[in-house]
């Protein structure tokens with residue numbers, strides 16, 4: 001095989017060929033006079049992660065979420081199949097795993113979020129067995145469906161959310177509603193103990209949608225435990241250990257046995273971002289939350305899950321961030337300034353699946369104000385919104401967003 005000859009400098013260098021990196025690259029290359037674009041991305045597969053909720057729920061085969069990365073690298077872009085390990089923003093270069101140093105005029109940082117499987121004792125070694133499952137892993141997502149089907153009368157199903165930021169804040173609950181609906185269809189919902197655990201203090205951050213979810217929780221007879229953090233999994237004993245915080249800030253441990261434990265793992269900024277000069281105090285890329293331009297290095301932009309913006313980390317957010325990055329980046333490339341910046345309002349969308357054929361489309365901005373795209377009451381459960389998630393959004397992703405057209 002012939003090894004492609006890469007240059008050591010590009011006008012626009014994109015780190016990460018996931019939802020965000022590919023969308024920005026495609027939008028840049030669709031322009032009449034496109035800049036030169038290279039993408040550094042190690043993986044030869046690309047995943048449409050939002051559908052993993054429905055894979056875990058047994059609706060969609062997991063293969064539907066996987067495509068070859070090569071088919072989505074926009075025509076005209078150079079793909080460097082490698083991983084970035086360090087940044088030198090003063091020199092305007094990045095270093096890679098395979099020993100390359102690549103320079104840029106403008107850098108777009110979009111390597112996603114890091115899943116810290118090893119930060120929760122007992123998780124890594126039990127995932128995919130002993131009833132421990134997670135929709136956050138392509139490798140294990142089908143085990144969620146298997147475990148759900150094995151639930152029997154007298155059983156217990158637990159669902160958890162970590163104390164860290166996560167991608168898709170609704171995903172920990174969506175799979176619980178599918179499980180409850182699955183049990184209802186089998187006629188055993190009343191005989192299985194279904195419980196949710198979050199270290200947080202509310203059901204959902206936007207009150208308009210929280211009210212609907214509270215009714216869903218009541219309908220299914222779910223016990224919703226606030227101020228509970230999963231701190232250990234004892235796989236062989238099938239026990240989950242929680243730290244419970246009381247109103248005065250005191251803590252105690254609680255141990256519960258389970259037949260199914262769906263874990264949303266701890267997550268953080270990728271280590272190579274945390275350790276770089278690009279990071280803010282929490283480790284994310286330190287960009288202005290409106291212009292998505294770096295606060296200290298004006299030729300650096302970031303979007304997607306790795307960006308230090310206080311929105312809900314979703315693919316839907318990426319869709320609104322990408323045109324902002326493209327506009328501002330091109331202005332910077334032309335004039336070394338952004339006289340008329342485009343801004344991002346924090347829009348995110350969380351399609352909250354509440355059962356088979358039911359969904360609440362939560363769309364909101366930085367201020368947790370509803371920001372609906374449809375002219376009807378989206379705080380209600382609807383089949384039309386479920387159909388949007390199941391059928392329309394994947395098509396829009398593969399054929400619209402990743403092609404720079406939506």
Ligand SMILES: Cc1cc2nc3c(=O)[nH]c(=O)nc-3n(C[C@H](O)[C@H](O)[C@H](O)COP(=O)(O)OP(=O)(O)OC[C@H]3O[C@@H](n4cnc5c(N)ncnc54)[C@H](O)[C@@H]3O)c2cc1C
Pocket residue numbers: 015016017018019020021040041042043048049050051052053082083084085110111112113135136167168171270272303304305306313314315316317318349350351
């Ligand atoms: C279970 C689940 C359900 C979800 N549900 C929804 C939903 O319903 N709606 C919604 O909008 N969003 C949902 N999301 C979230 C959505 O998938 C992400 O927010 C989105 O993919 C973020 O895009 P990104 O480009 O920042 O990260 P990613 O799409 O994860 O891409 C990051 C890319 O960077 C690459 N990379 C990593 N390290 C390096 C490196 N060192 N150098 C170069 N490249 C690197 C990775 O290989 C990857 O290709 C869900 C996610 C999960 C897991």
